[in-house]
Amino acid sequence: MAIPVETIFLDPGAQGTLQSRIQQLFAEAILSGRFRAGEKLPSSRRLAAHLGVARITVTAAYTELVASDYLTSKGRSGYFVSDTAPKPPDFPPPPPRLDAVDWPRALGQRFSGGVTPARVPDWSSYRYPFLYGQTDPTLFDHQNWRQCALRALGQRDFASLTSDYYDRDDPELLAFIARHILPRRGISAGPEEILVTMGAQNALWLTAQVLLTQRRTAAIEDPCYPALRDILTQSRCHVAAVPVDADGLPPEDLPEGTDVIFTTPSHQCPTTATMPMARRQALLQRAADLDALIVEDDYEFEMSFLSPPSPALKSLDRDGRVIHVGSFSKSLFPGLRLGYLVGAAPFIREVRALRASVLRHVPGHIQRTAAYFLGLGHYDSLIRRMSDTLRTRREAMESAIAQHGLTVAGQGAFGGSSFWMQATDGTDSDQLAAKLRAKSVLIDPGRPFFFTPQDGARHYRIAYSSIPTARIEPGIALIAETLKNWP
Amino acid sequence: MAIPVETIFLDPGAQGTLQSRIQQLFAEAILSGRFRAGEKLPSSRRLAAHLGVARITVTAAYTELVASDYLTSKGRSGYFVSDTAPKPPDFPPPPPRLDAVDWPRALGQRFSGGVTPARVPDWSSYRYPFLYGQTDPTLFDHQNWRQCALRALGQRDFASLTSDYYDRDDPELLAFIARHILPRRGISAGPEEILVTMGAQNALWLTAQVLLTQRRTAAIEDPCYPALRDILTQSRCHVAAVPVDADGLPPEDLPEGTDVIFTTPSHQCPTTATMPMARRQALLQRAADLDALIVEDDYEFEMSFLSPPSPALKSLDRDGRVIHVGSFSKSLFPGLRLGYLVGAAPFIREVRALRASVLRHVPGHIQRTAAYFLGLGHYDSLIRRMSDTLRTRREAMESAIAQHGLTVAGQGAFGGSSFWMQATDGTDSDQLAAKLRAKSVLIDPGRPFFFTPQDGARHYRIAYSSIPTARIEPGIALIAETLKNWP
Numbered sequence: 001m002a003i004p005v006e007t008i009f010l011d012p013g014a015q016g017t018l019q020s021r022i023q024q025l026f027a028e029a030i031l032s033g034r035f036r037a038g039e040k041l042p043s044s045r046r047l048a049a050h051l052g053v054a055r056i057t058v059t060a061a062y063t064e065l066v067a068s069d070y071l072t073s074k075g076r077s078g079y080f081v082s083d084t085a086p087k088p089p090d091f092p093p094p095p096p097r098l099d100a101v102d103w104p105r106a107l108g109q110r111f112s113g114g115v116t117p118a119r120v121p122d123w124s125s126y127r128y129p130f131l132y133g134q135t136d137p138t139l140f141d142h143q144n145w146r147q148c149a150l151r152a153l154g155q156r157d158f159a160s161l162t163s164d165y166y167d168r169d170d171p172e173l174l175a176f177i178a179r180h181i182l183p184r185r186g187i188s189a190g191p192e193e194i195l196v197t198m199g200a201q202n203a204l205w206l207t208a209q210v211l212l213t214q215r216r217t218a219a220i221e222d223p224c225y226p227a228l229r230d231i232l233t234q235s236r237c238h239v240a241a242v243p244v245d246a247d248g249l250p251p252e253d254l255p256e257g258t259d260v261i262f263t264t265p266s267h268q269c270p271t272t273a274t275m276p277m278a279r280r281q282a283l284l285q286r287a288a289d290l291d292a293l294i295v296e297d298d299y300e301f302e303m304s305f306l307s308p309p310s311p312a313l314k315s316l317d318r319d320g321r322v323i324h325v326g327s328f329s330k331s332l333f334p335g336l337r338l339g340y341l342v343g344a345a346p347f348i349r350e351v352r353a354l355r356a357s358v359l360r361h362v363p364g365h366i367q368r369t370a371a372y373f374l375g376l377g378h379y380d381s382l383i384r385r386m387s388d389t390l391r392t393r394r395e396a397m398e399s400a401i402a403q404h405g406l407t408v409a410g411q412g413a414f415g416g417s418s419f420w421m422q423a424t425d426g427t428d429s430d431q432l433a434a435k436l437r438a439k440s441v442l443i444d445p446g447r448p449f450f451f452t453p454q455d456g457a458r459h460y461r462i463a464y465s466s467i468p469t470a471r472i473e474p475g476i477a478l479i480a481e482t483l484k485n486w487p
Numbered sequence: 488m489a490i491p492v493e494t495i496f497l498d499p500g501a502q503g504t505l506q507s508r509i510q511q512l513f514a515e516a517i518l519s520g521r522f523r524a525g526e527k528l529p530s531s532r533r534l535a536a537h538l539g540v541a542r543i544t545v546t547a548a549y550t551e552l553v554a555s556d557y558l559t560s561k562g563r564s565g566y567f568v569s570d571t572a573p574k575p576p577d578f579p580p581p582p583p584r585l586d587a588v589d590w591p592r593a594l595g596q597r598f599s600g601g602v603t604p605a606r607v608p609d610w611s612s613y614r615y616p617f618l619y620g621q622t623d624p625t626l627f628d629h630q631n632w633r634q635c636a637l638r639a640l641g642q643r644d645f646a647s648l649t650s651d652y653y654d655r656d657d658p659e660l661l662a663f664i665a666r667h668i669l670p671r672r673g674i675s676a677g678p679e680e681i682l683v684t685m686g687a688q689n690a691l692w693l694t695a696q697v698l699l700t701q702r703r704t705a706a707i708e709d710p711c712y713p714a715l716r717d718i719l720t721q722s723r724c725h726v727a728a729v730p731v732d733a734d735g736l737p738p739e740d741l742p743e744g745t746d747v748i749f750t751t752p753s754h755q756c757p758t759t760a761t762m763p764m765a766r767r768q769a770l771l772q773r774a775a776d777l778d779a780l781i782v783e784d785d786y787e788f789e790m791s792f793l794s795p796p797s798p799a800l801k802s803l804d805r806d807g808r809v810i811h812v813g814s815f816s817k818s819l820f821p822g823l824r825l826g827y828l829v830g831a832a833p834f835i836r837e838v839r840a841l842r843a844s845v846l847r848h849v850p851g852h853i854q855r856t857a858a859y860f861l862g863l864g865h866y867d868s869l870i871r872r873m874s875d876t877l878r879t880r881r882e883a884m885e886s887a888i889a890q891h892g893l894t895v896a897g898q899g900a901f902g903g904s905s906f907w908m909q910a911t912d913g914t915d916s917d918q919l920a921a922k923l924r925a926k927s928v929l930i931d932p933g934r935p936f937f938f939t940p941q942d943g944a945r946h947y948r949i950a951y952s953s954i955p956t957a958r959i960e961p962g963i964a965l966i967a968e969t970l971k972n973w974p
Contacts, residue, residue: 015643023864026864028862031667031867032666032667068864069871070864086864100806101780101806104833106746106834107697107833108699108703109700109837110840111840111841112840113840121653134650134651135650137645140649145640146640149636149640151507153636156502157502159624161820162624162627164620164621180519198685198846199847201845205844205845209596209598210598211593230844293588335648335850335851344588351598353599354721357603357714358685358846359686359688359689359692359824359845360685360688360689360824361824363824365853366850372503375514377511377513377557380514380555380573384571
């Protein structure tokens with residue numbers, strides 16, 4: 001039986017070359033049982049005419065499908081679905097479910113419903129995305145990343161690509177972090193003091209599991225990164241929220257009984273405050289007095305384009321009580337899911353064992369690609385290029401904010417990628433964000449950052465990591481106009 | 488000041504092209520502060536002669552380093568370290584640590600010291616690796632994987648490569664799993680019933696966290712996958728170990744009060760038993776009577792080269808009480824860290840929220856590469872090629888085992904990649920493994936699989952997924968000889 005050419009269509013939404021789309025079409029149709037063994041395919045000429053593509057494209061696709069045994073070629077008779085092509089399943093479809101399980105009872109622990117805000121998945125379709133933490137395609141060094149990924153996909157790196165590392169990390173990435181990244185933060189650490197993680201989020205999560213129990217107390221900055229609050233809620237420890245000031249976390253306000261202090265000294269999230277050196281020393285002293293550990297989330301230190309970054313808290317730590325969290329999400333891209341933990345060896349041993357149980361290791365190809373990108377110096381060039389652009393955008397932000405009379409609550413002394421804003425009393429930033437979204441403007445409302453959500457009602461964050469410079473002023477104008485005509 | 492050419496050496500152990508190694512050498516030396524701004528580089532002619540490479544290679548490396556601003560070119564004067572090259576840090580080295588932290592007290596929870604055996608990291612350097620679960624470089628379709636990875640690195644897929652997906656999965660991979668992988672197992676599931684995970688290990692871990700508490704009971708097969716026992720120990724639930732027989736888990740032996748049943752019906756781990764259809768129905772009935780959930784680890788179903796795989800337990804599940812775990816670790820490669828969970832929507836909602844907290848999502852590039860590899864039919868061709876080779880190796884295993892008089896305890900009715908073996912009473916498979924390792928033979932001793940380790944003292948597993956066919960007979964001969972001369 002011949003397959004009628006009329007039943008064959010290319011999916012207009014599909015990606016890839018025409019040839020690969022044609023291959024995919026046949027592979028899928030054979031796997032799903034739509035085309036069956038022995039059925040004759042349209043001639044390449046007919047199919048090419050029908051699909052409106054070059055005949056050589058169809059011939060190339062057919063040849064590939066023969067090589068992978070989906071099709072067989074019978075000389076002049078043409079192409080047929082191979083007798084040994086992968087078979088579709090012949091199980092009967094399952095009967096409809098009764099859902100006899102009492103799910104509210106069956107679920108032992110709930111994890112949904114946290115404070116981390118739902119995100120706008122199609123953010124790049126908005127005209128004024130003052131959105132934090134996504135990648136700007138115009139800034140990323142796509143070509144060199146691709147080169148490094150290709151190299152890491154080469155035959156020589158086969159083992160690093162495919163092996164089960166069990167609980168280990170890629171030695172090349174580890175060496176680069178130890179020798180080139182950490183020294184810039186003033187940190188010296190050996191391989192037994194470093195663990196590669198699935199981004200900073202994973203590093204914070206692993207740390208919380210190892211250090212906290214229901215009987216322990218974590219101190220957090222207020223406001224802080226919402227996902228950290230979800231992590232701590234899930235760990236069921238006691239949480240003490242300590243309000244930050246213009247210099248970040250005030251050490252003297254840390255309560256007695258604190259076991260672990262979570263802080264963002266380089267660039268407080270979300271207020272952007274940088275902790276001065278004297279306060280860093282005081283924080284270390286306070287931690288020693290409390291016999292508490294400190295978890296330093298050192299995100300965005302690379303974005304220090306106004307003045308050099310302060311040394312990390314970890315570099316001042318003589319006791320080994322600071323655990324340092326680093327990430328490549330901001331400097332490379334967040335979809336990479338790559339970060340690291342630095343801490344005393346007994347701590348790293350436990351987080352390594354937990355990571356092995358949870359997910360084993362970060363995929364080898366990702367680690368090796370990053371190691372090459374870092375080692376060849378592309379990372380530093382990228383940071384420099386990003387810094388130049390962010391500096392320009394920041395100037396545009398400052399001037400537009402001044403021009404339209406908005407109020408800045410924090411803007412970071414050394415750079416970063418966002419401004420922490422404050423509207424007048426009575427403004428509701430949730431409503432503001434909703435109104436602005438209707439005008440194609442994206443901002444982050446303040447409530448999710450605060451321990452007591454109402455404290456963030458008039459705050460909002462606007463970032464400039466993904467918005468083109470030319471759109472900054474019109475976007476800020478829309479925010480100002482919306483606030484002026486409140487409610 | 489000029490940098491003496493004599494101080495410049497290529498690392499003989501480094502990988503990559505000569506040009507990239509030269510670039511890396513300079514980038515690292517500049518970043519580490521060894522070469523400083525304004526220093527003059529050797530001429531390309533001198534350096535080429537010194538390193539014994541073509542001059543054009545050095546010129547190309549210098550040109551790239553100028554482009555990325557590590558070097559600057561001053562016409563006839565030559566190349567210099569750029570004034571705006573990335574700066575090394577100028578922090579003082581930290582003073583030696585006193586390690587003032589009482590780590591045994593500071594660690595809230597311990598995760599190290601589980602039953603998962605330590606692995607041989609350099610397994611491929613052994614001559615007879617009867618090792619389970621690693622990738623055989625001669626079988627993997629490296630070239631097409633590389634093609635798919637390249638396509639996923641293209642400009643069109645930029646968002647899927649770089650974006651923060653928050654708690655979502657790649658829609659293309661999800662669609663392929665739903666439309667092509669699950670139907671082969673007789674399973675029909677919508678997107679709200681599927682979650683992409685970091686391999687089967689991560690899927691089992693997430694499931695245990697959501698379903699189990701200190702007050703609940705998990706039933707496991709005895710023997711079973713050791714990492715599952717570590718996962719359950721960490722969750723602190725009660726564990727009931729149920730001895731398996733030649734047909735796998737006997738449903739009537741599941742104790743009253745069981746909340747969650749972990750089982751491997753396709754291919755019991757490690758005995759390789761396949762559960763017959765009648766017992767699958769009985770297991771579902773027993774679970775309904777107990778009002779328990781079933782977690783089906785469907786690993787290695789693709790390796791069914793002797794007879795077609797039975798439909799998954801999930802395909803017979805009318806109540807929605809089966810949670811299905813799938814993995815690409817065996818069929819693609821374990822370093823990929825890619826698997827999936829299929830279950831009722833209320834369950835998937837909770838594991839999705841937990842995964843978001845632990846690691847957000849599986850890296851986008853990995854998901855998209857796998858989606859292309861699957862969608863273009865390469866996966867099926869690979870499975871077929873692997874099956875052909877495994878069938879040949881299995882025959883070699885069977886004949887060598889018979890020839891040398893070893894005793895098989897389980898070998899799987901439909902294929903797989905391993906034999907479960909049993910030595911005579913008084914043999915100790917830990918000692919056996921150690922003796923064999925000295926003869927370049929790797930086997931998995933039995934103890935870690937058993938709830939009561941001593942039950943596995945005379946058992947061992949030998950796999951044929953990574954050992955070349957020609958080495959099977961000599962390897963088996965070494966095992967037989969070692970056993971014959973016991974102790």
